[in-house]
Amino acid sequence: MTRVVVLAGGVGGSRFCLGMRAALQGRADAGSAASAPFTIVVNTGDDLWLSGVRLQPDVDSIVYALAGVNDTERGWGRAGDSERVNHELQAWGAGWPWFTLGDLDLGTHLARTGWLRDGLTPTEVVARLSARWPLGARLLPMTDAEVDTYVTVADPGERTMHFQEWWTRHRAALAPVRFENPGIAAAVPAPGVAEAIAEADVVVLAPSNPVVSIGPILAVPGIREALRSTAARVVGVSPIIGGRVVRGMADVCLTAIGVETSASAVAAHYGARAAGGVLDAWLLAEEDAADADAVRGLGIHPVVTPLWMRDLPTSAALADAALAAARATS
Numbered sequence: 001m002t003r004v005v006v007l008a009g010g011v012g013g014s015r016f017c018l019g020m021r022a023a024l025q026g027r028a029d030a031g032s033a034a035s036a037p038f039t040i041v042v043n044t045g046d047d048l049w050l051s052g053v054r055l056q057p058d059v060d061s062i063v064y065a066l067a068g069v070n071d072t073e074r075g076w077g078r079a080g081d082s083e084r085v086n087h088e089l090q091a092w093g094a095g096w097p098w099f100t101l102g103d104l105d106l107g108t109h110l111a112r113t114g115w116l117r118d119g120l121t122p123t124e125v126v127a128r129l130s131a132r133w134p135l136g137a138r139l140l141p142m143t144d145a146e147v148d149t150y151v152t153v154a155d156p157g158e159r160t161m162h163f164q165e166w167w168t169r170h171r172a173a174l175a176p177v178r179f180e181n182p183g184i185a186a187a188v189p190a191p192g193v194a195e196a197i198a199e200a201d202v203v204v205l206a207p208s209n210p211v212v213s214i215g216p217i218l219a220v221p222g223i224r225e226a227l228r229s230t231a232a233r234v235v236g237v238s239p240i241i242g243g244r245v246v247r248g249m250a251d252v253c254l255t256a257i258g259v260e261t262s263a264s265a266v267a268a269h270y271g272a273r274a275a276g277g278v279l280d281a282w283l284l285a286e287e288d289a290a291d292a293d294a295v296r297g298l299g300i301h302p303v304v305t306p307l308w309m310r311d312l313p314t315s316a317a318l319a320d321a322a323l324a325a326a327r328a329t330s
Helices: 010-025 057-067 084-091 103-117 122-130 163-169 193-199 214-219 223-229 250-256 263-270 286-297 312-328
Strands: 004-008 038-042 048-050 053-055 138-141 150-154 158-162 176-180 202-205 233-237 281-284 301-304
Touching: 004 010, 004 214, 010 038, 010 057, 010 312, 038 057, 038 193, 053 103, 057 122, 057 138, 084 103, 103 122, 122 138, 138 193, 150 163, 158 163, 176 250, 193 223, 202 312, 214 223, 233 312, 250 263, 263 281, 263 286, 281 286, 281 312, 286 301, 301 312
Parallel strands: 004 038, 004 202, 038 138, 202 233, 233 281, 281 301
Antiparallel strands: 048 053, 150 158, 150 176
């Protein structure tokens, strides 16, 4: 069995994880779906407390996607959800009027919050959430610590807000000065994360936002070191196609940290393992083939391949390409 670990967050991460599950289940050595052929280390940097409940947007997006109950049109939440409770909260002036909580989604948040209040850790809560459906993967939060992301913006003077307010309410229109995860320096990887990376054959950085999805995972002390020391090949998938972000406002995030919106610049941001970074190989789109030499110059093996995840077959093909890139660099 090929032991695979995927670092992921957001819609791109969810789609890639669906593809990886399909790719692994299609392999003769993958075993059954119930054997959890791969581990997903999920970003929890965009978690938050709202109306007294704990939300984990990236965890829920990946759980819902693997369970087949996600809203594919909106890209978040449950399919066919209603919003009666959300409307009632707004009538009371509670919560955020620009942050919609579906009724089914609230059921998840209430269950999570109750378990946390009972003393369960986030890792144990994610395991309970995952047990409801046959996901074909083991999900682990990046850490059990609360390390929510805050954005300092110039508006015109500097002020700080939760990432979800900046992302959802303002649609990243306020120029960010910096992104911070208070408390992350004292955090540790969630139980099983470092071990999964150490025991893996392949580790993949999904095509998620490099700054606010993959960035917080790598910022947890011990995870970057685990990636550098593992015997596995570490493969990254570019979130840039044709010099543009695929979804969301990752370009605004990259600009804020001084990284150009290009496939080669994001590869340089992650860096080659041989030079103290985390990558052995980098998948970049056919539209960005001209960047391959620059990636190679970084000491990272470039693989030019189709990156568009239009459906499950194309997502699975991308996951297969990532696995093949790992074999090519072994």
